[in-house]
Amino acid sequence: MLLSGQTAVVTGASRGIGAATAKALARHGAAVAVNYFKSPEAAKAVVDEIVTSGGKAVAVRADVRDEAEVQAMATEVGKSLGPVDTLVLNASIGFPVVPFLEFRWEDFEAKLVGELRSAFLCCKAFVPGMVERGGGSVIAISSGLSRHPGQGFCAHSTAKSGLDAFVKSLALELGPSGIRVNVVAPGLTLTDATAWLSQEAKDATARSTPLGRVAVPEDVAGAVVFLASDEARFVTGTYLPTSGGVQML
Numbered sequence: 001m002l003l004s005g006q007t008a009v010v011t012g013a014s015r016g017i018g019a020a021t022a023k024a025l026a027r028h029g030a031a032v033a034v035n036y037f038k039s040p041e042a043a044k045a046v047v048d049e050i051v052t053s054g055g056k057a058v059a060v061r062a063d064v065r066d067e068a069e070v071q072a073m074a075t076e077v078g079k080s081l082g083p084v085d086t087l088v089l090n091a092s093i094g095f096p097v098v099p100f101l102e103f104r105w106e107d108f109e110a111k112l113v114g115e116l117r118s119a120f121l122c123c124k125a126f127v128p129g130m131v132e133r134g135g136g137s138v139i140a141i142s143s144g145l146s147r148h149p150g151q152g153f154c155a156h157s158t159a160k161s162g163l164d165a166f167v168k169s170l171a172l173e174l175g176p177s178g179i180r181v182n183v184v185a186p187g188l189t190l191t192d193a194t195a196w197l198s199q200e201a202k203d204a205t206a207r208s209t210p211l212g213r214v215a216v217p218e219d220v221a222g223a224v225v226f227l228a229s230d231e232a233r234f235v236t237g238t239y240l241p242t243s244g245g246v247q248m249l
């Protein structure tokens with residue numbers, strides 16, 4: 001139990017990496033706000049699983065790109081769970097996977113703005129409370145593609161590298177307030193977001209992965225638990241790949 005007595009918010013926690021992260025944080029004793037956008041049933045299932053296992057969780061709807069909805073979420077979480085110690089910026093902002101020459105600016109812009117706006121708004125909503133209490137942890141789920149390009153992924157790479165820079169800036173500015181800000185950078189992880197990839201492509205990634213397989217959401221969740229915990233008390237501004245060794249820094 002690394003997180004007894006703590007409270008965490010996980011954006012985009014109805015499915016995939018966010019759902020696994022919410023459950024892992026709860027297993028370690030945190031009360032968890034499970035943010036969702038369009039999947040209330042899936043969010044309820046995550047909450048039910050946590051509560052059935054003896055944990056504490058609530059589902060909170062908000063489009064994390066919308067300022068009023070993010071503020072309303074912060075108010076709701078404050079009322080139901082109290083002050084927040086850990087904020088996980090995980091919600092997946094969609095994008096088309098197409099070559100640059102076919103990319104429309106509108107789609108590129110929507111990914112860039114959505115990724116950065118959601119991180120900005122959520123930090124604006126939850127970090128002031130951390131500053132007031134003199135501590136907290138923010139963990140942004142970036143991507144290995146923020147540092148290495150992938151065919152068709154120019155919007156995702158650009159948006160996530162912006163997120164990485166945002167994290168480092170906040171780590172610098174918020175360190176004196178006892179707030180740690182870090183990146184977890186998954187490689188290919190089996191979720192709905194990667195279901196469109198062929199089995200052949202997944203197998204090829206597994207073969208080129210030193211640990212011999214692609215990730216499941218729980219692999220990423222473990223890194224988040226570590227960064228949220230006091231075991232990572234002197235770790236800030238860092239970039240932690242969870243790619244089985246595909247990405248070595």
Ligand SMILES: NC(=O)c1ccc[n+]([C@@H]2O[C@H](COP(=O)([O-])OP(=O)(O)OC[C@H]3O[C@@H](n4cnc5c(N)ncnc54)[C@H](OP(=O)(O)O)[C@@H]3O)[C@@H](O)[C@H]2O)c1
Pocket residue numbers: 011012013014015016017018035036037038039040062063064065089090091092093094141142143144185186187188189190191192193194
């Ligand atoms: N899967 C990978 O291979 C991989 C690799 C590197 C990085 N990542 C990153 O990991 C994170 C999670 O990805 P995933 O693969 O777990 O995605 P996923 O399985 O597709 O799940 C996406 C989650 O994001 C939520 N979401 C989407 N738009 C939202 C919005 N505007 N406001 C609030 N929530 C929103 C969804 O909620 P609803 O269903 O309720 O709408 C859902 O819970 C993302 O930041 C992604 O870029 C994933």
